[in-house]
Amino acid sequence: MLVARSLSGDAEAYASLVKSFGGPVFSLLMRLTANLADSEDLSQEVFVRAYKNLHKYDPEYPFLNWILTIAHNEAMDLLKARGRAPLSLDEGDNPPELPEPGSDAAELSEKNISDELVRKAVEQLPPLLREALLLRHKDGLSYQDIAQITGLPINTVRTHIRRGRLALREKLSETFHPA
Secondary structure (H helix, E strand, O other): OOOHHHHHHOOOHHHHHHEEEEHHHHHHHHHHOOHHHHHHHHHHHHHHHHHHOHHHHHOOOOOOHHHHHHHHHHHHHHHHHHHHOOOOOOOOOOOOOOOOOHHHHHHHHHHHHHHHHHHHHHHHHOOOHHHHHHHHHHHOOOOOHHHHHHHHHHHHHHHHHHHHHHHHHHHHHHHHOOO
C-alpha cells in the first residue's frame, strides 16, 4: 500500500499518492474557491499537511475521503479568513450569439449554453451547499462519505444537498423564466 510505503520513507510512493489524488483534490478546491491560484496553492498545502499527518490516517477508511477532508478544511479556512465575497457573474458576461435554429450547430450551442448556465448557477450557491451538491452529483459520493469529508453530521449533509437543489432550481428558474 502506498501509504505504508510513504510512512516508511519511500518518496516515490508519496509522489504516486499525490499523482493519484491530486486531480480530485484540485477539483474540490476549485469548486469551493472558484479561483485557480488559490486552488493550486491550497493543493500544495493539502499534500504537505497530509504528508505531515500521514501517521494519523486510518486505513479502514478510503484515502480519498481522508485527503478530501483535509482539502475541505483548508478551503473553508481560506474562505472564512477572506470573508468570502459572492461570485459576480455579471462582469464581462456577454450573451453568446446563437447559430441558425434547427441546425446541428444550434442544438450543440444551446446545450453548451444550458450547461454553462447550470455551471454558473452552481457557482453562485454558498460554498457548503455547492460542495455537498457536487460531491453527491458530480463525484457520486454517498451521504456517509460526504459527511466524513466535511465533518458534518449525515443529516446536515442531506439538508445541504436538499437546500442546494432547491436553491439551484430557483436560480435556474429565474434564468430560464425571468419575472
